[in-house]
Each structure stands twice: as structure tokens, then as C-alpha cells.
Amino acid sequence: MKTSFIAALKITLVLTFCCGFVFAQSNSYSIIPQPVKLTPAKGSFVWSAATKVTVVGEVTDFAPAVEELNAITKKLGPSKSTPNKVVLKLDLGISAKEGYRLSIQPTTIVITASSVQGAFWAISSLKQLMGTKLFQRPQVLRKTVTKSINVPCVVIEDQPRFAWRGIHLDVSRHFFDLAYLHKMIDRMAYYKFNKFHLHLTDDQGWRIEIKKYPELTAKGAWREMNGQDSSCIAQAKTNPDFAIPEKHFKVIDGKRMYGGFYTQQEMKELIRYALNKGIEIIPEIDMPGHMMAATNLMPWLTSHGKGGQAKDFSEPLCPCKETTFEFAENVFTEIAELFPSKYIHLGADEVEKSSWKNVPECEALMKKEGLKSVDELQSYFVRRMEKFFTSKGKKLIGWDEILDGGVSPTATMMFWRSWVPTAPKHAAEKGNDVIMTPGEFSYFDAQQDGSSLQKVYSFDPYNYNLTTEEKKYILGVQANIWTEYIPSERRLEYMVFPRMLAMAEVAWYKGGVNWSEFDQRVEKQYSVLDAMNINYRLPDLTGFTAQSVFVDKGLLHIDKPQAGLTMRYTTDGTFPTLSSKIFSGDLAITKPVQVKVAGFRPNGNRGDIFTINYEQQGYLKPAALTSPQKGLQFFYYPQFYKTVNAIDQKDLAKEAVTNAIEIPVAKLAGSFATRHQGYFYAAETGIYSFALRSDDGSVLKLGGKVLIDNDGLHAAKELSAQIALAKGYHPFELLFIEGGGGYTLKLQYKSPNGKLQDVDGSVLFH
Known part of the structure; x- marks a missing residue:
């Protein structure tokens, strides 16, 4: 920079x-x-x-x-x-x-x-x-x-690259009032986004007034605290951005309830405001799944006459009852009149279709319509709703599950399931317009880290094996913000910025072409974000390892990532504040200690807190090998596991020798586990740093002990640690699990006097 x-x-x-x-x-x-x-x-x-x-x-x-x-x-x-x-x-x-x-x-x-x-x-x-x-x-x-x-x-x-440059906001899981939506629109316009996709209903709350069914907002817009709220409340003890705003609570029938909704008059004003900024608001009323806010009030809408949770998702609307379509058409009649957008989003994702099995009405409908599966029942619902939308002069958008069971060529698909990479091509082949919003790049509710901004910038919406003709069906891109664990405006901003800037460039120009030049322009935008009073995520502090070691004496060095940043630290276990010591130079480490450090902008906004634990070690003695061979032993287990400790040797399907941290399997299972085993060669005695990044879980062992524990089912996450090694060969084991949805596995190391590099065949033996 x-x-x-x-x-x-x-x-x-x-x-x-x-x-x-x-x-x-x-x-x-x-x-x-x-x-x-x-x-x-x-x-x-x-x-x-x-x-x-x-x-x-x-x-x-x-x-x-x-x-x-x-x-x-x-x-x-x-x-x-x-x-x-x-x-x-x-x-x-x-x-x-x-x-x-x-x-x-x-x-x-x-x-x-x-x-x-x-x-x-x-x-x-x-x-x-x-x-x-x-x-x-x-x-x-x-x-x-x-x-x-x-x-x-x-x-x-x-001129723009794509006609669809969208931001999606879920206001159901946690509510955001009109004043804040105006701010969102202003910030979208500043970076040339033109579509504001509002997710207005879900299991957790119904947020738009429907005059035909006033109870949807009178009761369905309010809830008692749920598990997601409890998680936010727990995290608020150490991060006030997780506190749930008091303005969204009120007492109903003696109970303290959380929620809120927009009247149709309020929404009309917001629509006008957005249009005057060049932005179109697209409403989403999610059906037939994610409807608990309605089905709890109207259980007759489901197949079994009850709302609540089913096997994996909530009880969906029943597509086999005419009363369901009466309800849906009444709702969407008002939505179509309220929103001038030519699009209405039906949702149609994560539907508990098993609830439609062994239901007499559904069996009769399937026989009448020649439907062979519940997937086709889903398509039946979507097609009927699309026909109704068309009668109102609207186009239907659905999440990519609308492909299951067949879809009409006039529906627009929103691609989100990264683990189904063939969906965009499949839709384009059928003549369906596609909006690209894969979770891997576009889900801004996924926790940011030091590589998140570059990850979004690298997004190529055409990189899905599309022909030149099929690329014509890609309308554009969109960033999605799901708010299960985003309860406040400050937390929302932290999750969105600066990633929103990278998505703006992908949508308008061509992301991924010159990262270093883009990074410099982002650097100049930080003072503007400060002036806007946006609580953006500051760049990571770097130059250190989270789990650090020293033999006789260590030296903590921290790279300052941007001008105007003041780094402050503590060594007593408390979080750094504006009154903590300033980290102005390298810190000598002579005894085991925990250092907490954070960067502060001139306006007082604090970045992430980084914890560095120092442990004193002696150099680990090497193993005695007589005839080491290049490469690691590799083991592949095509089963689903939640942790690496659950890997069962009876599931072993393939063994091989590999010269790198790679997975030499031609066709991977949707869920699987791997084990790389052998020795790491330390070319000199000293302190070695390792960085392990994975999606999902991984564990690195050196010398028979766990060095990095990055286990569990999670999005891409990097952890780092140091170890003092004597020159020679050291027992090495890397365990990895992939739960589904696309994997990431990367291991890097830094020798005592070297630079961070990939662990490759030059240091791997068995």
C-alpha cells in the first residue's frame, strides 16, 4: 500500500x-x-x-x-x-x-x-x-x-459490466428499521449497486404489512428470544456490536418481544427514495419453505395442520391444497401492487419436501398431474406461482433449488449453492436467466479474515464452464447478508465493509484483474468510510504467529497495515482500549505471556483483537530415519465426519503417496476425510511457523503432538502456530474433513530465516 x-x-x-x-x-x-x-x-x-x-x-x-x-x-x-x-x-x-x-x-x-x-x-x-x-x-x-x-x-x-448489481439484506432474522435502510441505499448508490433485494419474511419474522392478513405483522412480526438471539447476547459480553438494539423490543401481552415491520405506506416511501437514487427494490416472500412466521398463525396452510420445525427445516406450505394458493395469491397481489419492480423473489429454497410424502391430497395431485416425486411437487408450486406473477406483470426469481424437479425457461434463478457448481450451466442451457451469488464469494454473513477481501475480488461469475452463448444468460452478481448472527447496525457494517467494495468492482468492471492496484484504492477509501461513520472491518495486523514460542528470548514484531492506525496492547488478559499502551516498536519476550493487540482508527473504531500466546520451548529432537523417501502417505475416507477424531479406518477407500498437501482423487465424494502422514524435514535448527487454512476442519500434528487445531465444520478459517525444531526429520500428520459444499486445504510454513511458503515436496518425507 x-x-x-x-x-x-x-x-x-x-x-x-x-x-x-x-x-x-x-x-x-x-x-x-x-x-x-x-x-x-x-x-x-x-x-x-x-x-x-x-x-x-x-x-x-x-x-x-x-x-x-x-x-x-x-x-x-x-x-x-x-x-x-x-x-x-x-x-x-x-x-x-x-x-x-x-x-x-x-x-x-x-x-x-x-x-x-x-x-x-x-x-x-x-x-x-x-x-x-x-x-x-x-x-x-x-x-x-x-x-x-x-x-x-x-x-x-x-458503463457497467452487468445489469444486475445487487445487495441482499435479510430483515427477518434480525430487523433493521427504515432509517437504516435509507443509509444502506445511500451507500449502495455511492458504489453503483442498483438492486436492493429485501428478504422480508422467514421463520423468525414477517416484516411487511399484508392488509388481507393483519395478524402476519400484528403477531408474526414479533417473537421471544431464540437460540440465535442467545448466541448474540453471549457474544455481546466481549463485543458490544452483538448487543440486540433495545429499540426493536416491545411488551405484548405482558411478554418482552423482539421484532418490527414496515407498513405499506412506509415501504412506498422507501421505494421512492431508492428509485430516486437509481436503485430498484426487489421483494422476497419466501415460499413454500421458511414460512413458520405464517404457519404458526395459520397451521391449516401445511400438509399436517401444524407449524413449527420438521425434519431439517420448518414445516412448508402444502402445494396440494387450493387454500394454500388462495393465501399465496392474496399475499402476492398486495406485493405486486406495492413494489414497482418487475421482479418478485419467491425464495423456494431449503424446503422440507419430506412433509409432503404420504399425504392423501399430495398423492392425489401427483397422480392427477403425472408428478413422480416431491421435487416435482416443488416445481408444480413454483410454476403455478410464476403463472400468477406473470398475470400481474412480474417475473419470478427463485433460489437455485427451483431447478430440482424442472423449471420453466422464463424463471430467473439465483445461484447460491457453491457445492452445486453445475447449476448455472444447467439453467443457462435451458434458457433461464441467472444471478450469480455463490456462498463461497457472496455470503457476507460468513466471518471475514485477512483474505476475505481478495477472495471476493477474485470472483469470476463466468467461471462455471459456460459457453459464450450461455454467458449471455448471466444477468449479474449479488452479495447476500443473512442476519441470524447480525443483530445490530454496527455488526452489519463490520460484516459488509470493505467486502462490498470488492463486489462493486466485480459487478461493474472486472474483479480479479489487478489486486494490488485495487488494494491501493481501497486504502484511500478508508478515510471516506470513517467520514461516513461506517464500522468497517480494519485490515489484519500481521507479522506474528498466534501461538508463538521462544527458546531463550523472543521478539514480537507487528506490521501496521494502514496509515493512521494506532496499535495498542495489553499483557494482563484484558482487551485493548483507547487507554492501553501503544505498540510503537518490537516487544522483547523473556517469559511466557499472552499479548492482546488491536488497531484503532483516529475516530476510535477498533479492529479485531489479536491474541498472541508465547510459550517457552526447547528444540524438539528429530526422529532417526535410515532411508527416508520423498512424499507423504495419503489416505482417503469417503464418509461424512463432524470432527477429525471421528475418522474411522474401516472407511478407508484409497491409499497413495503424494508430494504435496493435495488430494489425488479423481472424483471426490460430497463429504470425505483425508490423512497425510510422514515426516517434515527441518533444514536448520530454529523456530518454525505454520499456517493452516481449511474449510471444513483440520488438525496438524508435529512430533506426535497437536500443533494447530482447526477442527469442526466451518467456513474457510486460518490458524497459525510456532514450534522449536532441531535440524532433522519430525513426525508429521495432517487430518482433514470436508462436510460438503466445496473444500479448502492449505498449509504453509516459514523457516527460521525464510519467508512464508507452501509446504511442498522439498520438506515432506515418509
Whole structure:
């Protein structure tokens, strides 16, 4: 993130050619997502109270954009600045609907677009060029000497890669009020997202008023504390961001209940606000599963006349009763009238279809319709709902489970199950539009770590064995935020930012093409996020190992990941605060100790707390080997296990010798386990560091003892540890389990005087 001395003295143009577009950006600019073409120019435009906004021609559609620009001027107090102007022009010759041209010269800014959406994205780029000053409070800004904002001159020609650039928010599991949804919309517009997918109903709460069924919000919007709430409350003891906001509680019939909902009038106002920012709100009413908030009140909607939990998921609606469709059509009639979006999301994921087995009504319907399985019953429900949506002028979206049992070619599929990588191709082959939101890259409720931002940036929505023709069915991408364990606005922001910036670039330009350059632009965005008062996740502190050792004396070194960060630490077991000691240089370690350290931004926001445990060790003696052979013994077990300790030798299906930490199996089972066994060769006596990253569980043993315990079913997670080794061969064992959904297994090491590198054939023996 540091720039060279020469680069700091002069503007350096960087030209990148990708996908037929040309991009030119200098060190003076930091726009996310990256524009298709940016040409720097000399000078700057001084935006002040003397700046006038005009529209060329009678273009009433540009009214919201004019309002957005005038709002900037209103923030500034009277000044003696020279009058200048911002001109909005309609140009139907711009082929891309959301494309724009932004020309900033010292006396004039010209925004040219073929639609109001294009004008808004030009304004988003313009705002980013203004920087942090734009987000100062008006009373503070007016007290400054200049009472103006300098905008660097530039010419930008830009258009989006995808028409669908979405953010999904689950407001059912935990509720977020209208004031915060307005903030979400503002931040989406700033980074050029144009679709806001609201998950309005689920087992945990019904959040939108349905006038035909007032009890859905009178009762279904409220609940007592559940297991997810209890988990949040427990974590709030050490992290206040997990505290459940008191504003979402009220007493009903003497009970303290959690919840909330939006009236239709409130939602109309939010829809208008979003449209005036270039954003379309897509409603999701999840059916036939995830309906406990309704079925607990109306158990007659299910096959067995009861709500609650079934085998794996909640009891679904019964697709074999006409009363079910009467209910669904009544609900969606109001939804279709309320939301102007051409899309309605039906959900249709994680349905407990076993509840439809051995039900007389379902057996009769299957016989009548020629349906052979409960999967086809699911498709029957989806097809009937799609036909109803069509009658209302709407298009149906469903999660990728709508493929099970067959789907009509007019439905839009939202791909989320990373462990079914063939789903996008299967849908495109049938002519279905696809929105790419695989959990591996797009589920922002998964815990972030040091590699999360780059992981999202590397997302290639076309990398699913798609032909050129099939790629035409990919509408775009979306980030999903499920809120089971996200109870507060600060926790939501921590989980979303800065990953949202990487997804913005994937959606608009082309993620994964220049990580280091993107990382530098993100670095410049942090001060803007501070100014917006966003509780983003700070970059990881690095340079140390969580489980560290020393023989005689150690030295703790920590790399500062960004300018303006102050690192503070404790050694008494307490968490670092703004009053803790400042970590200003390397810390000498002479006895076993636990060090807790965290970074703090100037505004007081604290990053993650890192715990470093120091243990004093002697050098582990090597094993005596007479004729070591290259590589490790490999064992493969195609069974499902929850922990590595459960691996059973009777399940062994394959043995081999491998020269790396790899899985040499042509066709892997959906769930499996592996064992790599042999010796690690330490080329010199000293302290070795190991980093083990896995999804799901893994355990590394050295010298017959557990060094890293990363066990259990979990998303990709990295743990690290050190060990003091004498030169020679040391017993090595790596155990791994994959529960399903795609695996990650990576082991790296650093020798006493070396750099972190993959554990490979040069150090592995058996």
C-alpha cells in the first residue's frame, strides 16, 4: 500500500487493457468500482455555493439527479468563489443504458447520460472524487476557510459490466428499521449497486404489512428470544456490536418481544427514495419453505395442520391444497401492487419436501398431474406461482433449488449453492436467466479474515464452464447478508465493509484483474468510510504467529497495515482500549505471556483483537530415519465426519503417496476425510511457523503432538502456530474433513530465516 518516492512526486498513468475496455488512472484518483476509461486532466473544479446546476433540454427524468447535485451545493455556506456550473445532458447515443460520460474542467462539469441511472452513476464517481469533505456536517463545512470542495479535473467514459448489481439484506432474522435502510441505499448508490433485494419474511419474522392478513405483522412480526438471539447476547459480553438494539423490543401481552415491520405506506416511501437514487427494490416472500412466521398463525396452510420445525427445516406450505394458493395469491397481489419492480423473489429454497410424502391430497395431485416425486411437487408450486406473477406483470426469481424437479425457461434463478457448481450451466442451457451469488464469494454473513477481501475480488461469475452463448444468460452478481448472527447496525457494517467494495468492482468492471492496484484504492477509501461513520472491518495486523514460542528470548514484531492506525496492547488478559499502551516498536519476550493487540482508527473504531500466546520451548529432537523417501502417505475416507477424531479406518477407500498437501482423487465424494502422514524435514535448527487454512476442519500434528487445531465444520478459517525444531526429520500428520459444499486445504510454513511458503515436496518425507 506504500507508494514509491518517485510515484509520490509525479502522476503516473497506468493503462490496463481488459475485455475490450481501456482504463487510465493516476495516483490522484481513487474510484470504486474502477471506471472503464479514465483520462486525468490538469487543474480542479471548485464546488461552492456559487456553483449552478443546469439541464440541457427538457429532461424531466433528470430531476432526481439535479436534486442530488443541488444537495451538495446546499451544504456549503456563502462564499466569494467564482461562479461555475454543472451541466446535465441527455444523449441517447450512449448505447449502454446505465453508461455515462463525466467531464470535469476548471470552470464546468458536464454529465452526459442516456438515462437518469447513468446520470446517478456519474454523480457517484463525482462524489468519490470529492473525498471525505463531502461527508462533513454542513455546520462544520461552512466554518472552513474555503467553504468549498475541490474536484480534480478528469474525463471518464464508463458503463457497467452487468445489469444486475445487487445487495441482499435479510430483515427477518434480525430487523433493521427504515432509517437504516435509507443509509444502506445511500451507500449502495455511492458504489453503483442498483438492486436492493429485501428478504422480508422467514421463520423468525414477517416484516411487511399484508392488509388481507393483519395478524402476519400484528403477531408474526414479533417473537421471544431464540437460540440465535442467545448466541448474540453471549457474544455481546466481549463485543458490544452483538448487543440486540433495545429499540426493536416491545411488551405484548405482558411478554418482552423482539421484532418490527414496515407498513405499506412506509415501504412506498422507501421505494421512492431508492428509485430516486437509481436503485430498484426487489421483494422476497419466501415460499413454500421458511414460512413458520405464517404457519404458526395459520397451521391449516401445511400438509399436517401444524407449524413449527420438521425434519431439517420448518414445516412448508402444502402445494396440494387450493387454500394454500388462495393465501399465496392474496399475499402476492398486495406485493405486486406495492413494489414497482418487475421482479418478485419467491425464495423456494431449503424446503422440507419430506412433509409432503404420504399425504392423501399430495398423492392425489401427483397422480392427477403425472408428478413422480416431491421435487416435482416443488416445481408444480413454483410454476403455478410464476403463472400468477406473470398475470400481474412480474417475473419470478427463485433460489437455485427451483431447478430440482424442472423449471420453466422464463424463471430467473439465483445461484447460491457453491457445492452445486453445475447449476448455472444447467439453467443457462435451458434458457433461464441467472444471478450469480455463490456462498463461497457472496455470503457476507460468513466471518471475514485477512483474505476475505481478495477472495471476493477474485470472483469470476463466468467461471462455471459456460459457453459464450450461455454467458449471455448471466444477468449479474449479488452479495447476500443473512442476519441470524447480525443483530445490530454496527455488526452489519463490520460484516459488509470493505467486502462490498470488492463486489462493486466485480459487478461493474472486472474483479480479479489487478489486486494490488485495487488494494491501493481501497486504502484511500478508508478515510471516506470513517467520514461516513461506517464500522468497517480494519485490515489484519500481521507479522506474528498466534501461538508463538521462544527458546531463550523472543521478539514480537507487528506490521501496521494502514496509515493512521494506532496499535495498542495489553499483557494482563484484558482487551485493548483507547487507554492501553501503544505498540510503537518490537516487544522483547523473556517469559511466557499472552499479548492482546488491536488497531484503532483516529475516530476510535477498533479492529479485531489479536491474541498472541508465547510459550517457552526447547528444540524438539528429530526422529532417526535410515532411508527416508520423498512424499507423504495419503489416505482417503469417503464418509461424512463432524470432527477429525471421528475418522474411522474401516472407511478407508484409497491409499497413495503424494508430494504435496493435495488430494489425488479423481472424483471426490460430497463429504470425505483425508490423512497425510510422514515426516517434515527441518533444514536448520530454529523456530518454525505454520499456517493452516481449511474449510471444513483440520488438525496438524508435529512430533506426535497437536500443533494447530482447526477442527469442526466451518467456513474457510486460518490458524497459525510456532514450534522449536532441531535440524532433522519430525513426525508429521495432517487430518482433514470436508462436510460438503466445496473444500479448502492449505498449509504453509516459514523457516527460521525464510519467508512464508507452501509446504511442498522439498520438506515432506515418509
